[in-house]
Amino acid sequence: MSNLSDFMNRPVSDIMTTKIKALIPTDSLEKVKELFDNNEIHHIPVVRFKELVGIISHSDFEKAIHGARLHGEAQAEADNKELLAKYTVADLMTTKVVHIAPDAKIGVAAELLLINYFHALPIVSEEGELVGIVSSHDVLKAVYKKAYPSEDI
Numbered sequence: 001m002s003n004l005s006d007f008m009n010r011p012v013s014d015i016m017t018t019k020i021k022a023l024i025p026t027d028s029l030e031k032v033k034e035l036f037d038n039n040e041i042h043h044i045p046v047v048r049f050k051e052l053v054g055i056i057s058h059s060d061f062e063k064a065i066h067g068a069r070l071h072g073e074a075q076a077e078a079d080n081k082e083l084l085a086k087y088t089v090a091d092l093m094t095t096k097v098v099h100i101a102p103d104a105k106i107g108v109a110a111e112l113l114l115i116n117y118f119h120a121l122p123i124v125s126e127e128g129e130l131v132g133i134v135s136s137h138d139v140l141k142a143v144y145k146k147a148y149p150s151e152d153i
Contacts, residue, residue, distance in 0.1 A: 054093030
């Protein structure tokens with residue numbers, strides 16, 4: 001593909017998602033489930049006043065619920081509701097979150113996603129505010145559209 005190098009040197013802000021669904025640490029896991037169920041997302045950043053403090057992935061959420069079932073905390077759908085109300089985002093979120101700046105290159109984002117087996121990277125401004133998120137799907141879609149420009153995707 002011609003210009004792939006040029007594309008990978010563009011800022012990640014060109015492809016990041018800016019309409020972010022976010023949580024706060026005190027939100028219940030009911031809210032997490034609601035966001036995952038009602039939106040086509042797989043990662044939810046956690047903020048305290050716009051500052052990134054964590055992230056929850058859909059797979060981590062599912063593993064936690066499954067683990068609770070295995071340990072007898074939840075056995076039926078009604079038990080799940082109690083379980084989801086009992087715990088908060090702070091109980092489940094990953095707190096050591098790798099993030100990048102909006103002016104970081106798309107290639108840097110791709111490399112971080114590949115090397116670390118991440119599926120999403122929060123984008124944080126110089127002021128420390130969450131301004132976007134970029135996923136491996138976003139990078140793949142952007143590269144695909146570059147090679148095969150079409151409105152069909």
